Amino acid sequence: MSRPKNDRAIDLGSPLLNDIADAFLKSATIGVTKAAAEDTYYAVKRGSVSSQDFEYTLKNMCKEGAYYGTVAGVFVTTEYGLESVRGRRDWKNTMIAGAMTGAVMSAVNKNNKDKILVDAMVAGTIAGAALFLRNLATGSLHK
Structure with a gap:
């Protein structure tokens, strides 16, 4: 059983770690983008942006990115483990x-x-x- 070859910017030396890092980074990007888009929408709707709003947005982007990335990491790890246990993909x-x-x-x-x-x-x-x-x-x- 082999996983498809995928060229990545980061090579952690293990197919599992590479898949987890790849899923984390891609999903974290989605979370960061989601938070930025939502907070930008509400700032435009209010018609003003303060430094407090900017700080909140940055924290929210980090939080959402970490959450989305963690979900992806848990999923990839679980799927990889199931493949190993069941012997099929x-x-x-x-x-x-x-x-x-x-x-x-x-x-x-x-x-x-x-x-x-x-x-x-x-x-x-x-x-x-x-x-x-x-x-x-x-x-x-x-x-």
Whole structure:
């Protein structure tokens, strides 16, 4: 079983660490961009920007980036572990990893058991749908 070769700017010497770092950085970028866009929208809506607003935005960007990156890191680690345990790379690993990541992140946020279950189901569904769309775009649905 081999993982696809992917050229990266950072090589940590391990396929797992490379995948985690890559997922973290890409997802953290999404979180940072989301926070910047939202805070910019509200500043424009208010019609003013203070240094306090700017400081809040920077902190919010760091927080969101770290959160999104952590979620991606947990997902990649879980999926990689499932591949190792099951000895195959398929959609089941993706959906299970998504569900487990959703449950873990929900539990960390101190949600009740019903919310944790719902978050697990939603995250598993999103992970499965993302894999389906990626396979559809690359023409590899048969795999």
